[in-house]
Amino acid sequence: MKDLRRYLVLKYIQYLVLSSRNAASTFLGLLGSTYSLLLLQSAKVSSKSTTVLISSIAKADVLVAVCVVSDLIIWTFDVNVSSTALMSALLRNLLTANTHISCLLLSCIAFEAYLITFFPMESRHVRTVRNAKQTARIIWILVIAECVIFLMEDFLKANSASAFISSHCTWLSHFSGRAADLLRSLSYFLGIFLRIVNVYFYYKIFFSMYSPK
Template identity: 65%
Template sequence: MERDHMKDLRRYLALKYIQYLVLSSSNAVSTLLGLLGSAYTMVLLQSAKVSSKSTAVLISSLAQADILVFLSLVSDAVSGSFGVSPAASALPRILLTANAHLSCVLLSCVAFEAYLITFLPLESRSLRTVRNARLISRAIWTLVAAECALFLVDDHLRASSSPGLLFQLSSVAAALLRSLSYILGILLRIINVYIYYKIFFSMSPRSRLKSK
């Protein structure tokens, strides 16, 4: 009997929702499971049995985001083995932050698409394209990369102990960005809960009708 690949993808999404939108912080077990799930998902999405749709593009980008976790672990191991600058030692933390932000936003995009498929399937068909999904994924990666660059510059200027206008600007910008990211993270959690609440209770009556 053939394996249900869509069921595997749903399980992967459930794992990621628990890891990034339910748990307050990652731990060794969830990180390891996330890495293994992402590796399996990237292989699975290369299969011809999985149709190339906008949801698959978003899930692929979500799985690729875990490459940052792997790079963080490698960077952390290198930092522990060799003497590195304080700014370089902050790289593992920044990579993990980038992974968390990418994952939260991409998971929210998947949830929003599920909302459109459930409630506006015909009206949203022109929006739910592979091209748009790729553009959205690239835009998210670009914004998060810019965020990481700002955090790296801020850490470098703090480590160099050279106060000046650039230091003050980067410090204020980094602080504002961290506050914005925190607020956005809370909003995304609320929005995701609302979306799946709506989807669940809209599907429940249909399930009950089918069972009669």
């Protein structure tokens, strides 16, 4: 569990502290996720709601791995991605999905830690493996739906000159554009809210542990 706690600290720094990605944090994140997935297969690690959420965070880094491998292929074979707008948009949306999934799951873990600290008995029926799996599944579905809307917007923008798109899909283009703008605004404010909430949870936990009895 100590290694898993270190992994969570790494992920909190990567997604909720750092303002943007960099090569070092991406590499360490992928390395930590690979190690954590191997560690979670051990019989010494019991199946709890927290480990389910940690496993889902580690699996979300598969999306980053796909982007890294794609970048290596593009760099090695000198592929012109700018001419394939949809491919570029897909890779960008995979990174967005990874970030949003990880931030939401990390916030769920922070909330669970808060419940364990202040309401251990009252929250036992909530902190179950089944609920953790359902929560992770819902988060994945919502974020994938968000990225589908982003990808649809990028696709329609890239093909806006097409006569078919212009005459038959104007309403679809308008809908995807408005929906994408709304989701970006929501994601921005949700990101700020999650940072504040996470700080509050761990602030309360820290002072409850080290305050004089």
